[in-house]
Amino acid sequence: MRALIQRVSHASVTVDGERISEIGPGLLILICAMDGDTEAQADHLAAKIAKLRIFKDEAGKMNKSVRDIGGAALVVSQFTLAADTSRGNRPGFSTAAAPDEGNRLYEYFADRIAAEGVPTQKGRFGADMKVELLNDGPVTIWMEA
Template sequence: MISVLQRVRQAHVEVGGQVIGRIGPGLLVLLCAEQGDGDAQAERLLAKVLRLRVFSDAAGKMNRSVQDVGGGLLIVSQFTLAADTRSGNRPGFSQAAAPAEGRRLYEHFVQRARELHPDVQTGEFAADMQVHLVNDGPVTIPLRIEPAGSIQKQ
């Protein structure tokens, strides 16, 4: 699974002009399931997201997690994170999970996040969304959890 985390002061997502998810300080989590991903990858990625120390402590060092600071999570599906741009000028998305499996893994990730964290908001899977954010720092962290037995891509 692939994710891009953005530490935000605030973020919201709109579908059809309506706000469907909104957080204050926390993490915007752009999430993509790839072929071969399963529940184990979703669980490992979520654990990393919740524990990643990207918020400042009293000394100004990135030493606190989203759970430590009580920040929100805004989880947005984004299959374009699986883009293959190695040849040509049009990205290919063949490494993204099939839509049904992508939806299942996204919903699993969200359900588990809601079980483990008090403030979880979402986008809408496969919708045309407008994501608004105020990036804090800016801090933007890419994360990838490879399927068991896979070879890391270059």
């Protein structure tokens, strides 16, 4: 699985003009299931992200996790994280999981983040989503499991 994590002051998802989810301080997690990914990889990634110390402590150092600050997660499926740009000018996405499996692992991952004690909101798999965020820092981290 691939994830792009952004520390945010707030973030939201809108579909067809309706805001379907939003969070205050926390993490926007763009997630992509790759072909052959398993629940074990989703478990590992969720546990790692929940513990990732990228929030400032009292001394201004990145030393606190999203759980430590009482933050939330907004989990958004993004198959374009599977983009292969090695040939030509049009990215290929053949390494992404098939839609049914991608959706299953996306839902599983979101459930695992919540099980790690992080209040969790989601986007809508396969929808044309408008994602708004205020990146805090900015802090943006790429992770794979």
